[in-house]
Amino acid sequence: MSGNRQIPLGLAFTLPFVIQVVGIAGLVGFFAYESGHRSIESLAQQLMAKSGNSIRQNLEAYFQFNQSIANELKSAVQLGVLDWENQLLVEAFFLDQLKIHPSLSGLMISTEFRDFLAVGRIGANQRVIRRRNPQSGELESYSATADGEEISLKEVLPNFDPHNSPPGNPWYPAAQASNLGFWRPVVSLVRGKDFPILMNAFFVPFTDPEGVARGVLSTSSHLDQLGDYLKGLDLGPNGQAFIMDAEGILIATSTGELPFRQLPDPEVLNLLDPMQLQIPALESENAITRAATRWTLQQAISINSPDQAFRSDNQTYFGHITPFRLGDEIQWQIVVIWPQSEFTGEIQANARRTVMLSLLALISTIAVGLWISNDIRISLVSLSRSTQAFTQNNSLDLSVPSSAIAEIETFVQSFRRMITEVKQANQLKATYAQDLQREVQKKTDALREAQRIANVGSWEFDLSTGTSVWSEQLLVMLGLTPESTIPLYPDIFEITVLEDRAIIRQAVDQAIIDGRPYEVEHRIHQPDGTIRFLLSRGEAIINAQGDVVKLVGTAADITEIKEAEQKLEHLNQELNHRVRQRTSALLAQADRERSLRTIIQAIHSSLNFEETLSTLLDETQKILLKTCILVYRFNSDGSAVCINESTSEERSSIDLRNLSQRWLDIFTDKQKDMGIWYQDLLVINDIDLIDVNHSYISLLEKIPAKSYLFSPIQIDEITWGLLAVYDHTAHVWQEWEMNFLQQITVQTAIALRQSQLYCTAQEQVKELERLNSLKDEFIGTVSHELRTPITSIRMAANMLEVRLRQMGMLDSESTSLHKYIRVLNQESQREIGLINDLLELSRLQSSTLQSHPLSVVSLQRLIPILIEPFIIRADAQSIHFTVEINENIPSIISQLNYLERILLELLNNAFKYTPEGETIRMSVKKQSDQIIIEITNSGIEIPLDAQKQIFDKFYRVPTIDPWKYGGTGLGLALVKEMVFGIGGEIQLKSQSNLTTFQVFLPIQPLDDQDPHPHHFTNR
Template identity: 25%
Template sequence: MKESGKKYAKIQTLAPEICSLKQNILIVDDHPESLRLLSQFLSQRGYKVRPTRDGKLALNFARSTPPDLILLDIIMPGMNGYQVCEQLKACPETKDIPVIFISSLNEVIDKVKAFGLGAVDYITKPFEIEEVAARVENQLLLSRLSQQIVAQNARLQAEIEERQRVEAELRESQHWLSVIIKMNPNVLYVYDMLEQRILYLNRELYTDLGYSLPEIQQMPAAFLPNLIHPDDLPAFSEHISRIETAQDGESFEIEYRIQHQNGEYRWFFSMDTVFTRTAEGKPWKILGSATEISDRKQAELELKTALAALERQIKQRFLLETITLEIRYSLKQDQVFKTAAAQIGRVFNADSCLIHTYTEDPNPRISNVTQYIKSESKSLLDVEIPVQDNPHAQFVLSQDKVVVTDDICAEPLLENVRDLCGKIGLKSMIAVRTSYQGKPNGMMCLHQYNRRNWTQDEIGLLKTVAAQMGIAIAQANLLEQDEQQRLKLQQSEASLAAAQKIARIGSWEFDIIANKITWSEEVFRIFGLDSTASEPTYIQLLRMYHPDDRDSFKETVSLAISQGSSYKKELRILHSSGQIRYVEARGTSVFTETGEVIKLLGTVMDITDRKQAEAALQLSEERFYLAFEGSAMGLWDWNLVTGEVYFNSRWKTMLGYEADEIENKFTSWEQLLHPEDLPQAQAALETHFQCKSSMYEVELRMLTKSGDWKWILAQGKVMERDAGENPLRMTGTHIDISDRKQAEVDLQFSEQREREKAQQLAQTLEHLKNAQSHLIQAEKMSSIGQMVAGVAHEINNPISFIYGNIIPARQYARDLVKLIEIYQQHYPEPVPEIAAELAEVDVDFIAEDFPRIMASMQGGANRIKQIVVSLRNFSRLDEKDIKLTDIHEGLESTLVILQHRLQSHSKGREIEVVKNYGELPKIECYPAQLNQVFMNLLLNAIDAVEESLVISHSSLANKISTVTNNAGQMFEQNPQIRISTEINRDNQVVVRITDSGPGIPAEVQSRMFDPFFTTKPIGSGTGLGLSISYQIVKDSHGGKLQCHSEVGRGTEFAIELPISQKVKVKS
């Protein structure tokens, strides 16, 4: 308990630093009081807290905005804490979030289960709030430090692997060249040692060197000093001496440089052996092979350069850490600045290094705090750096980038202080601000009294130092003001050391020459040994590994020593406690300049927990597949990398197949899918793959064994993705929804039948108008024709009766008038009663007015007949198939039906219809459907013209005449709709309907063909008219429906229709 208390005390000292990061904490607890207490307390400690009482909501929150830590209750309704933690750890985006369980369950098995699921801590209710805070702060710090260590190890590993790759490529190149030379040499020569000249040389070598064969053969004894590099002559002479004393069968190798005819030197590798001897047995002729190795030498040079750069970076990193540690552990501010300036000046080999502090209150001021100068340099502590009228200083303090000045005289920002720079002899400088929490608190400057080109490595290193220096300055100020802060900083460093132990990574070194092994303290802990004891020998270390792994470890180390290869292996060790633990051992070789391996360096990491987790995961997957196979639903598991899909038995039997009749492949699903549903399914998959939908869901038809199509509801989700968010594995279900689909079909049939019955009730013209208005507004395209035709038929009967009796009625009237006139001639003086009735009736007026009444009735009957004919033509009830149709006839019928809208314009003016018909052939189409399109477009045009009340800017600019109505509103004097038809160059019929309305904005045009989109007031339209018209033109006729509109200039709808369709036309 004392050790735990100390640990929490150390962690608490880091609370201000952790809280300053504004880290996010997700609290999941269904107990309101606990949730409120934790949220209030942690918020007061400076954390961003997000409370929730539901496990599913917690998962959504964690996936959408991953927190830095989660406090999780176990006992919750719906989804308990174990399930939430298990799903968090299964998700790549949330698996690394630390989880602390807070529960009233205090049994050991509950805690073991929690830690087995990946929890980092377990707090038992009731709890002390300070203990919760300490544990939270501890886990947040450990998480942060672990991330830093992982990132640093990743960078070091990348550097090591890159160096290993270069070394491997070099070894492979050497091996390849050696094999080519030995097995199939293509550069051969015979050298006469007595005459000191080449007797034979194949073309390739002398061609590469720029010489001809006769030139080489005629070279005298001066061949060696003339062509071989002078520095290689001693080695070549020694090589010849060894050949002179060689035994038969011996061969000798040498690398040397030969001068090309252009003056360059080329590297060659030769193998020589005695080929012929004199009678005395002395070597006479040498048989040799050679190959050019200039590229390999260049690669070796580049490798050395890269290694030198890597070594330089390591040294800079070491120096940076040295500077940082010295700064952080210094308690006095003056000592902090002095130490930092000295270290930085030496690292950068600068003439001087100045550290300034910057304050803004009461006035901006840069103060010289300390400096580092070389012995021959001048002190600058008494030089005041101005801020006002100093763009350079202002620019440095305004941002975190390093400001580099290779030449002071050429820097425009230093123009105002150039005299000051000249006074101190400054020629080149580099400056960067120091800051804390985004606010500048100082500046660092490196001065050079001669011109200097600062490298990118130096710039990056200075920027890193400045970041640390800004923190160090802030920390030094706080330490100077409060001694307690110093203790917290020391405890922070102790926590960092503890975090390194938690990471379970130790380092080691094996000095091959001294046969000595050096371990870090963590390695002792991993093997369960006392860190104060001496390191084991290689033989003792070998015995610490599991007997089954010793040969593998021994062989790996031998290869690393003999071939210089790096390694990474997972091995088992015998812990001092008797346990068998798993470790990940990594090693790399250290070479001398001659390429000899003298040391092995590496790390050891305890991976026992990971191995146990992998075993648990494997067991979990086995259980999952057992549950997968036993499910009552059709389940599938798709490996997108291999294309394999595992279907459970229910998935196959749902379609009537046996388990062995369908292969577990993606193509099996494609072959069973209805061709019309494949694009929809592929689109849904692609949307889910691109993370645009949380779940893949689609209804589709699949082929059963009996040959029928069965409706399936397919649902799924990507369970695993790679680093680039590409899907790797997907799991989902199949549910039979055929019954539901059949019920939907039956319901639709029932609704259609009821609508047809309702339409038969329309008996009068008034009912026709009401039904027509209702159907137009609701865009019920499938039923208007039948109702209009039925009502038109009912109206036609009485109208025909009226129209047929007009002529007899007119004749009867003439006969009656004639009879009255005869009576008047023969009885000029009728009885008083008849005379009074004649005067009352006014027979003369009736005789004069009755023909006009009959003519008016005949005109009205003609108009009604014309409307009925137009309605019948419009409805085309008997034309459900494609027929040859006159487009103009459909337009005229539609205009007749809409005549009341055109004439009864509510704004006071009749809408003018301008027709410009071209000569069109009859086209193959669905007449009733096209009439519906004309109706929708003309109604929209009438509505647009009626909406154009207020005069637009374009009307004024174009001097369009206007009128004012009774309400004082101005509108265009000539509201107009223009209809034109033509044949375009693609031999298609084009119908254009243009209005003089206010026009349509671009943002509305992009959506106007979408279903249910409307700009009309509620109750004025459903938003289906244009959508249905678009489908009729495009899908039913293979044409185009386009809108061209500009605000203030009206709107045009253009319909393009092919003259003929690909189906059979009925006459």
């Protein structure tokens, strides 16, 4: 380095500090200024944005309030609350609204008839009322108080047409075309022609309660009020805010400037066109407003990011634009501006102070740097000498002078400690090497033991040398000794079972090529021929160049796991086999149960033994699937004949339908040959295997089958027949087959027994029907035979009564002769009634007699006629009699004489047995497709055992005194037969001291084929 130019320590030490102080002070000052400037600009934008948003929110609330008032007026008119045709009422309503809502400037209504009324505010207690005179067409303006009291006529505007104001762009048709209403600036003469003002008005059309368009309503606000609001904002001494539209027209400003022209041309004023009065913001009286307008318009067309400041009169101003929309018609911009000088004055003063302090720091840094560099130079020279002495003879005699700098003194002390610690470190290094070697040996032994316990070996293969390193456990797993030579790479695969070599070799080669880790299960041959299962894992070691340089991995002996898996697989297969067997058995059992249910259902649903037996044999054939199934019946001589069969193929040429007479002996003497019996079944698995000395071998060999089952059918402990199953092949009968055949045999016996009982019952029924027919014929014959003499007696009694009356012998009713004649008439009449009842009952029960003609019957008209005598009878017997007939009872088609007889018999029966003071109630109602007639009497109850026979002929309730009530016992029997004859049903309910007879009559459609139906009123 002697050839290079050397720099003095004082300059080298001082110059960097000087550069740092100058650079840092300059950068800090610059960044502080820029940061402050940006912070001020951001703060200004936030303040202006806050002001702009506040203005926008107030404008939205202000104008939305006006819009809501207009919509409320519209709803009041449409609902009929406000009479739009009553101008005085509307005027008073407008005045009240201006009192209630101080923010409203005016309200207006104009109708389809060009009527016009507007009420405006020009002061706290001063109003202007403007009306259009319908005769002259003039707009008259009146000065009025807040209560609407007119003071004077201010002025008149001639030829005012509200439908064409302003001319060329009238608001009335535009409002009619808008259902929801719209906003528009308009000219207001509320302060007079000399002081026109601009208003922002909301127009909305209205209809009457019938929905007919009637006119337009409007609410408005003076735009100069917006200027007063902006003027009241806190914008600092030199800040301002103004509002302009998208075309740059000034709407309002905080400077106090009016946004419209004063004292315009009268011709312009007559047009009432707001465009003629508005002032462009670029023509504002305020220079800052004009500059801000130009900046605002420039932002709208700026392609790059917009500027946030502009200059005017050598001064920078911050500006912020807030858009404001009012419907689709009003699009304004709220502009807030603030002079930059109000924010940056303190920043400039701070910059000047920063420069002065930086100069003082620079001078101080140079002086201190020179002093420190001299002190360090002295100390470095002394340390250099001491270091040379230590390197030469390890001397620690440091003659370094004291330094005022604490770090230099600390450095000297640290240097001495360093030398001492270096010596100690050399000693510790030697000791650590010995301890490390012992620890490595200990860990190696632990790893070797862990591999032995886990039966896992490790290996390492170096690709550059082609050599491998194997752990001791890996050698043991491969059947080698620790002293064995490790095979080379190509020879390693030779110990792998041939079928697995391709898999393990492909995995290792792939790992060498692209470094892919692998995990492979394979088998190896140990030297003694034993085959072991290994799980080999390996991964590549890649150098910095991305090349595979080494493979490392492990091998785990999984022979026990594989053997366990094989055993588990064998157990799973065996389990699946058993499950399939069990499933098949369950399905077969289900089929057998289904067949049994089918057989039982057939037995329950049919009493035909042949039909039931066919079903039984077919279902048995489906389950057993044998050659032939037959049912034999034993004859009295012990022989058997087939009565039904079910076959699956052609039967042998030997006839199986008849068995010799000794077959019954086989089942009688079954105890002699227990070898071929299962309970009551004769079981032959293979006829060729039967002992030739068997007692009945000659009979069994005649059956053209190899195997068969015989099950005896027992009826009342007597062997009635056999159920036989044949098969042409030898078959070992299973227990379930024999049990199933026994169940079928039991069901066959049940079906047979049921058929026998049915046949017996049928014979008994036929005999009973024959006897009943004889009885009915006898009753009919007797009735006819009795009717002739009774008629003769009745005729003779009548002739005798006539003759006696002619002779005057019956003039007194108290004579015995009169009583005898009366008894004779009554008893003969009763006997005729009894005979008529018997004949009628016989006719009803005869199926050969023709029924009575059908009639269209109205129960609502029939019943009142039938009950007339019973009403009188109820009064006589002190019985409370009520009748209820629903109104919806339709007419029915029935046999009128039967229906009358039914009702009369039931009412007579009720009045006969009802005690004095009790109640009889008759009701008729419709339920679904039938009519229900109920006759209920209280005070009497029919015993339960008598209720079952109450409709039998000649039956009398045992508890009723026959001498007191009389009767033949035929009335209810006749009623029942007549009810059935007209297609109805009768029921009896008797409990809780009440007895009710219910007659159910079907409702049938009227027969259109009978042009002259018989009606009971035409009798």
